[in-house]
Amino acid sequence: MSKKISTIFLSLFLIGILSVSCSNSDKTGAGDGSTTTKGIEQYNNNFYVSTSAVLGSAYLWVSIKDGKVGMFPNDNNTTPPDFTGKYMTGPITGSGTDYTFDSGDDTTAGTLKFSDTSVTVNFTKNTAMPSFENKDFICNIKK
Template identity: 60%
Template sequence: MNKKILSIIFSLFLVGVFSISCSNSDKTGSSTIDDSKGIEQFNGNTYVSKDSFDLSGSVGQDYKTAYLWISIKDSKIYMYPSKDNNTEPSYQGYMDVTGSGTDYTFDSGDNTVSGTLKFTDTSVTVNFTKNTVMPSIVGKNIVCNKK
């Protein structure tokens, strides 16, 4: 009788372990971007360009080697250059964003800056279609990695 009870308990234990193991299979591994959601799914993320670029002609000589920083807060995008890729700058203003999933557009609202954003789980690629402050980066794909 004890062997039957122990056998039943052991069988139930194995069934329980396999149930938990299988139910967690879709929750482990890399995260995915939800195509039905907007920019709010990236709230709290900060990104910095992996490569530097020269903004000395438009921003000043201190920015000969500049990095683009991007922060997503309250479903808005904040962008600003920095002299390095370790020190997050103080952002000055935000831009409204429209889109969903991985593809978005942004606009400053004053006809000075606009462009597109393409997200992955670990980065965002920025392409300025207009930038009167920094015209040298218009049309370039700037890859910014999650910080």
């Protein structure tokens, strides 16, 4: 009888440990309830501009808004261009600092790698500018 009771208590103890462990898998260790996995939304309303001209005198601008990414060349590297109508409709997938994007019209695709101060854009497909494919473009955040 004692062995059955010990087994029951051991089972309940293990179930309790596993349930706490599993329910806490997406939380930080700080216990503040914040999650460690954030989506592209964490970069909403940010503008980024390439560190140098990417084509002639044009700089590459990147904007994140409403979970979408927009990219546009502009000769001005101090003031963001108007991104109205220039946000890609395709999916952005990923989490944390690493994302993939697709234009939704089979013309542009690539990756975004964010840091605290910049985003690195790498086009895996760019039908308008094939010379941009498989090159890293570092764009610093513009405040």
